[in-house]
Amino acid sequence: MVEFGVTPRQAASGTGRQAPRVRAARASPVRVDGAVSSRAAPEVRGAAAELALLGAFGAAMGLIGPYATSAMPATSRIPYWLLCIAGGGAVGVAVDAWLSRRMANSWRRVALTSLLITVPAALLVVALSEVFEPARLRPTLSPRFLGQVLVVAVLVMGVRALARRTPATVVRTRIVVAPPLPEAEAAFRRRLSSKRRTARLIAVQAEDHYLRVHTDAGAELLTMRFADALEALAGAAGFQTHRSWWIAGDAIEGIRWRRGAGDAHLAGGLVAPVSRAHAAVLKSAGWR
Numbered sequence: 326m327v328e329f330g331v332t333p334r335q336a337a338s339g340t341g342r343q344a345p346r347v348r349a350a351r352a353s354p355v356r357v358d359g360a361v362s363s364r365a366a367p368e369v370r371g372a373a374a375e376l377a378l379l380g381a382f383g384a385a386m387g388l389i390g391p392y393a394t395s396a397m398p399a400t401s402r403i404p405y406w407l408l409c410i411a412g413g414g415a416v417g418v419a420v421d422a423w424l425s426r427r428m429a430n431s432w433r434r435v436a437l438t439s440l441l442i443t444v445p446a447a448l449l450v451v452a453l454s455e456v457f458e459p460a461r462l463r464p465t466l467s468p469r470f471l472g473q474v475l476v477v478a479v480l481v482m483g484v485r486a487l488a489r490r491t492p493a494t495v496v497r498t499r500i501v502v503a504p505p506l507p508e509a510e511a512a513f514r515r516r517l518s519s520k521r522r523t524a525r526l527i528a529v530q531a532e533d534h535y536l537r538v539h540t541d542a543g544a545e546l547l548t549m550r551f552a553d554a555l556e557a558l559a560g561a562a563g564f565q566t567h568r569s570w571w572i573a574g575d576a577i578e579g580i581r582w583r584r585g586a587g588d589a590h591l592a593g594g595l596v597a598p599v600s601r602a603h604a605a606v607l608k609s610a611g612w613r
Contacts (some may be wrong), residue, residue: 348581376411378488382481385408392473397458405457410481411444412453413474417482431486439478447474478495509560521545527576530555531569539595541558564606566599580612 328535387403531551587599
C-alpha cells in the first residue's frame with residue numbers, strides 16, 4: 326500500500342512536494358487444509374468399498390435371476406438387479422449409520438435395518454419393474470412380496486456386516502523371567518565343581534539324600550537337602566515344579582499340560598514334571 330505524506334524537513338523548507346511512503350501490505354494468510362483431504366480419504370475409500378460390495382451382490386443376483394427374473398434377458402436383468410441392490414443398499418447403509426450411534430451390536434442392527442428398509446426397497450423394486458419389464462414383472466406390496474424383499478435385505482446387510490467385520494485382537498501376554506542374578510545363586514554355585522560353577526543352571530533334582538544339578542555343562546551330584554537348595558535359590562529366577570524339582574525360569578522352552586499337571590521341557594532336552602500343587606505358579610507366569 327502506498328501513502329503520500331509530507332516529511333518534517335519538507336514542511337520546514339516550505340516545499341509542498343509529497344514523498345511517497347511505502348507501507349508493506351499485510352498478506353492475508355493462505356491456508357491449505359491438508360488435514361481435510363487426509364480425513365476425507367478414508368471416507369472416500371469406505372464409500373468406494375460399499376459401492377463395490379453392492380455392485381458385486383447386484384451382479385450376482387443378476388446372474389442368478391431369482392424371483393421370476395430369470396426370464397428377463399441378461400441385458401435387462403443385470404442392470405435391474407444392480408439398481409435394486411444399489412438403491413436398497415444405499416438406504417440400508419444410511420439407516421445402519423444412524424442406528425450405529427444408538428446400537429453397538431452389529432447383528433441386531435442388521436436385523437433392524439433389514440426390517441426398516443423393506444418397504445422403501447419394495448417400492449423401489451416396484452418402480453424399477455415398471456421401467457424394465459412392465460409386462461412380466463408386476464409386483465404388488467403383498468406380504469409374500471415384502472417377505473421376499475426382506476430376505477434379500479437381510480442377505481445384503483448380512484454380507485456387508487461380514488465384510489466390515491474386523492478380526493478380534495487377541496493379546497497374549499507372558500511373564501519373561503530374567504536370567505538368574507549371579508549373587509542370587511552364589512551360595513549354591515559355590516558347592517559345584519569348578520567346571521560347572523559358572524555354567525548355565527537348568528534344574529535341580531532331588532534324589533534321596535543327594536541333589537542332581539543339571540547345567541549346560543552336564544549334571545553333577547551334590548550332598549545337600551532339597552529344602553536347603555530351595556532356600557539357597559530363593560532369590561533366583563526359577564520355579565519349584567514338583568516336590569523334588571526346581572527349574573530355572575530362563576531354561577523353560579515349553580510346558581505340555583495334561584489334567585492339571587504337566588511336563589516342563591527345558592533347555593538341553595531335559596523334561597521336568599509339574600505337579601498339580603505347583604501348576605498354578607507356572608500358569609500365573611504365562612505358561613498356559
